[in-house]
Amino acid sequence: MNAKKCAGCGVALQIEDAGRPGFVPEAARDREPVICQRCFRIKHYNDASSVAxxxxxxxxxxxxxxxxxxxxxxxxxxxxxxxxxxxxxxxxxxxxxxxxxxxxxxxxxxxxxxxxxxxxxxxxxxxxxxxxxxxxxxxxxxxxxxxxxxxxxxxxxxxxxxxxxxxxxxxxxxxxxxxxxxxxxxxxxxxxxxxxxxxxxxxxxxxxxxxxxxxxxxxxxKSRLSEVIPREALQALLPDKPLKPLTYQFYERQTLFFGALARFDFVEGERQSFTAYVSAGIPVHRTKQERADELYANHRGVMLSPPSKEGLDEMPPLSRHTLRIPPGEPQDIFISGLGWITANGKTGAVVDVYAPKGVKVMLRESIL
Known part of the structure; x- marks a missing residue:
């Protein structure tokens, strides 16, 4: 058994320790092909036990x-x-x-x-x-x-x-x-x-x-949001249907919350539209920037979710990124794992993006 590898994930199979990768319970050892207990649970129960x-x-x-x-x-x-x-x-x-x-x-x-x-x-x-x-x-x-x-x-x-x-x-x-x-x-x-x-x-x-x-x-x-959020929030984060663009007309000092996972502030610029491309499982809340801190403090993990309050304790704190969008062609504000926000205006803008510390946030040429 120890010379074989799991047909599902490739890890070396073993029968000694149920807490280590590759464990095969006695009832499954004569099956062909042999898969480890972890793969069996993923396949049949959608249960992904964490293995480092x-x-x-x-x-x-x-x-x-x-x-x-x-x-x-x-x-x-x-x-x-x-x-x-x-x-x-x-x-x-x-x-x-x-x-x-x-x-x-x-x-x-x-x-x-x-x-x-x-x-x-x-x-x-x-x-x-x-x-x-x-x-x-x-x-x-x-x-x-x-x-x-x-x-x-x-x-x-x-x-x-x-x-x-x-x-x-x-x-x-x-x-x-x-x-x-x-x-x-x-x-x-x-x-x-x-x-x-x-x-x-x-x-x-x-x-x-x-x-x-x-x-x-x-x-x-770890620069991807999908790697730092709790597993309970993954299903909402990862889209499985075509993205529905969410377009907002913005004046200065307005804010979008993406659940409790990220925040977008339009800090400076002429009135213009922004289009968000995120999973339908992530609720988007719009508010005035002056109310944003209070809203987050009072509603994080409840109205502003995912994740739950308990899940937030597992995540790094939000970190601010100030981006200067140059005038000209549309640009994407990319948040790794969450999606992107397209700045549709051609006059330029200054925005603040808050994402869990370490998650990649950047400007790029618009994908669409």
Whole structure:
């Protein structure tokens, strides 16, 4: 048993300690394929018990890719693009080609200009120092564009292994399961859930031609809101339906609260509109800036939720970011894991954004 690995998350199986990763109860030890108790609970009860995985192990695994002859498939979450890009990936992959797969495009409005979006992704990848052989936009969940993903893998891999890399919760295991069904007769399925960090170790899936797909663990970035909020709030935070734009006309000194997770203040500028793109599970409350501190103090965790009052105790305190939006083309105020707010005006503005300390907040070229 200890020589085997879980067919769901890749961790080494063991029968000694139910509190450690990879535990298999006696009743499940003769099953094929064998999955660990954690994967069984995720699959059947949507119960994600927390298991810590060492970040250095992730980086060591990535560091070994450069010495291989492989195709690297980097999956990013379009909803959290800057938050899910692997920082410095180019130095890990060496000369291996990189296929950039942009998942969750089903969250954008149907009227999206896909060619413009693809060009936007190309510019963002270049700004992050990543050289890509190709870009594919897709939705693994809705099976949109997946045929093109399979074609691109076939075109680029030749006689190579395929390493699939990405941050936690970008849809990596969902995508790999689709690749398995196209490239292998192996009857197995990776554990898929809405919780970060489902895959705990590299999962090697042998292909019919003697090569393999290697699904690597998700990289954990604490700069993403999804990594610092309590698990009870994850379902509300992560959208599973197309985003509905919320547009507000703003005068100076008006405020938006996104539950108790973030706050947006329009500090200075001419009257203009801002459009928020966040999960429908996050209630948005508008108020005057002069009342915002009192509102937060009195209603955090109740009217301003998620998370609950108890959940707020698990989160870092809110930290202020002052952003100066230059005049000209629309800009996005990006809050990693929450979504973005588009400043539609062309006259410029000054805004304050409050997010849990350490969460990435930045200005970027508007995605839409």
């Amino acid at each position: 995985v060492d970040q250095d192990d992730f980086l060591r695994l990535l560091g070994g890719i450069a010495s291989t002859d492989s195709l690297v498939v980097h999956i990013v979450d379009l909803f959290d693009f800057e938050g899910s890009m692997i920082s410095g990936l180019q130095r890990f992959v060496g000369n291996n080609p990189v296929l950039l797969v942009v998942n969750k495009i089903d969250l954008l409005p149907r009227v999206t200009n896909w060619n413009r979006l693809r060009n936007w992704v190309q510019r963002q990848a270049k700004a992050n120092g990543l050289k890509v052989a190709d870009i594919v936009l897709c939705s693994a969940r809705r099976n949109i564009g997946f045929d093109r993903v399979v074609e691109a893998v076939a075109e680029l891999r030749g006689e190579r292994d395929v390493y699939v890399v990405g941050a936690t919760n970008v849809g990596k295991s969902t995508l790999v399961n689709r690749l398995i069904s196209d490239y292998s007769d192996l009857e197995r399925e990776l554990t898929v859930s809405r919780y970060p960090g489902t895959t705990l170790d590299a999962v090697h899936i042998p292909l019919d031609d003697g090569h393999a797909i290697i699904d690597t663990p998700g990289i954990v970035y």
